[in-house]
Amino acid sequence: MAQVRATAHTTVAAEPEAVFAAVADYADVRPKLLTEHFSEYDVREGGKGAGTVAHWRLQATSKRSRDCLVTVTEPAPLTLVETDANSSMVTTWTVSPAGAGSRVEVVTVWNGAGGIGGFFEKTFAPAGLKRIYDGVLAKLPDAL
Numbered sequence: 001m002a003q004v005r006a007t008a009h010t011t012v013a014a015e016p017e018a019v020f021a022a023v024a025d026y027a028d029v030r031p032k033l034l035t036e037h038f039s040e041y042d043v044r045e046g047g048k049g050a051g052t053v054a055h056w057r058l059q060a061t062s063k064r065s066r067d068c069l070v071t072v073t074e075p076a077p078l079t080l081v082e083t084d085a086n087s088s089m090v091t092t093w094t095v096s097p098a099g100a101g102s103r104v105e106v107v108t109v110w111n112g113a114g115g116i117g118g119f120f121e122k123t124f125a126p127a128g129l130k131r132i133y134d135g136v137l138a139k140l141p142d143a144l
Contacts, residue, residue, distance in 0.1 A: 002111075006126040008133035009105040011098050014144045019102040020078045020095040022143055024049040029143050035135040050074040054082075060128055104140065106133045 012019055022029045027047030034041060039057045046052035052072040059065045066089065070082040080093040088111040096103050108129055 004110050004126060006108045006129035006133070007105065008130045008137060009103060010134075010137040010140065011101055011103050012141050012144065013101040014141075016078055016095045016097050016102040018144060019104060019140070020080075022140065023093050023095065023104065024072075024074075024080055026052045026054050026072070030054075032143050033136045033139045035132060035139075037132045037135070044069075046072070049080065058132075060132065104137060106137065108133075 025048055026043050031041055034056075037059050039059065041056045042054065044053045044055060050073050053070070054072070055067075055069050057065055057067055066084075067086055068089070069085040070091075071085065073081045073083070075081055078095040082091040082093075084090070089108060090110070091106060091108040094105045094107075096105075
């Protein structure tokens, strides 16, 4: 099994702390950022940053969906890690200063399938997930 990695990023014209607060707000802001690829969104514990437990269904393709139950940690300043209890998927959100604004990076890693299926997953899944998170990040400036 090879590790699969998808990365998306954007720059927004806002202070890093404000951007991080928005990204870490699973109760009010996060639902506004989600694209049509996310359904069944529900905050089960917490709602702001570390300690949050949230559920959603991620429809990556017409035939491929994941039922995600994530627990959120904050291992470093301006960093959120969403660890999925239902798979090996881990998504890290990092906010950092960028000129007069902030850079937001989303990195998702998971253990891919083996064999020929794993080859196709490693080849095509990162671009598909990047497109999904590009859509989420595009909504961020309006949520600030």
